[in-house]
Amino acid sequence: MTPRSAGLSAHGRPLQGLCLRLVHALILFPFCAVAVAQSAGDDPLPSWNDGQARSAIIGFVQKVTNEESADYVSPAERIATFDNDGTLWAEQPLYFQAIYALDRVRDLAPEHPEWQDTEPFKSAIDGDVKGLMASGMEGVMKVLLAAHSDVTGEAFTESVAQWLATSKHPTKGTAYTDLIYQPMLELMDYLRANGFKTFIVSGGGIDFIRVFAEDVYGIPPEQVMGTTGDATFEMRDGIPTIIKTGDIVLVDDKAGKPVGIYRQIGRRPIMAVGNSDGDLEMLQYTTIPRSDTDTTPRMGVLLHHTDAEREWAYDRQSSIGKLDQALDEAPERGWVVIDMKQDWRRVFPE
Structure with missing residues (x-):
């Protein structure tokens, strides 16, 4: 077995x-x-x-x-x-990778003070999914790209692994890999x-x-x-x-x-x-x-x-x-x- x-x-x-x-x-x-x-x-x-x-x-x-x-x-x-x-x-209620991207942008926010007053990043930092979606696919893609670029392959892998090991689904309250x-x-x-x-x-x-x-x-x-x-x-x-x-x-x-x-x-x-x-x-x-x-x-x-x-x-x-x-x-x-x-x-x- x-x-x-x-x-x-x-x-x-x-x-x-x-x-x-x-x-x-x-x-x-x-x-x-x-x-x-x-x-x-x-x-x-x-x-x-x-x-x-x-x-x-x-x-x-x-x-x-x-x-x-x-x-x-x-x-x-x-x-x-x-x-x-x-x-x-x-x-x-949202693709899990998109939730990772939102969390990642919030983690990176201290390095990008300009995001605090700039959409779609402001909505992403605030956890405002409706505000983010209001920016359309172009806004969503900006957040996704910010979370997935200008990083080494090894660092990205470690970041995703850490997120999977510690994050919980927003409504089910369990690890994403339990779903x-x-x-x-x-x-x-x-x-x-x-x-x-x-x-x-x-x-x-x-x-x-x-x-x-x-x-x-x-x-x-x-x-x-x-x-x-x-x-x-x-x-x-x-x-x-x-x-x-x-x-x-x-x-x-x-x-x-x-x-x-x-x-x-x-x-x-x-x-x-x-x-x-x-x-x-x-x-x-x-x-x-x-x-x-x-x-x-x-x-x-x-x-x-x-x-x-x-x-x-x-x-x-x-x-x-x-x-x-x-x-x-x-x-x-x-x-x-x-x-x-x-x-x-x-x-x-x-």
Whole structure:
């Protein structure tokens, strides 16, 4: 039995720095009991209720891995891509990376007295999310870039690790890494056990997600894609150093997701899993045949947030994780729609 049976990496690289060791300890320990529970039976998806979604997923995996089946897909082509926010962990009431950025800007405020009277930084420092959102996407991006640029790669990693180790969700009162979805951990583990390679394809920042993805999801950093900022190389005091800049190379959302997949993976996935209209193009790219001769089995999956009691219920009108066009397109494309309230026996790890 390995931690990976709970969605953790069995062969993760040693974490560097005190903050990363803290995150490793805090994240790993709570899932030991989950790993023991999962090893007790042969059910690959113990946190899923019997239903159409579960049956469709298991049926798909069985047919693409059966060498006697006409739908067999070689292991090299078994690529599965997962969105992160709202698909692998929660995203309400604000994307967790955005909350990190607000906290980071407040920490940096003493070094930037001009921010005290300048929007959108004044709202960010005051914790005024409505005021920040009133500045539009341009204002939000200024705050995000200020929190993610002009810093070494190592310092940024330490900052995120420290934040994850010490911060609590504003309404749930628990660590952000406690708000990952147990059923999705099981799904990724099930896919990997059947020869799939799992990738994260997120609108969130690639450097942010890479801090925790291997230990939390079992996905190594080279299999993480996200919105990417530029960086430069310098020798500082004789030490090779990467400096994060404020220039965006790729916005890995909506149409940017297929572009990121094309650039980094170089193979078209046969399964894509998302939860919002930001994932629409990724599911289209994955599932729509390129020609009449393209008969490779493919699956699109959408997580519909319908559980207001255990998590949140939202879709078409939500400003975070809006699910509208993709929900309408799902029946036409044959995409599996997971109803969180009905299909998941458990939402978060215990």
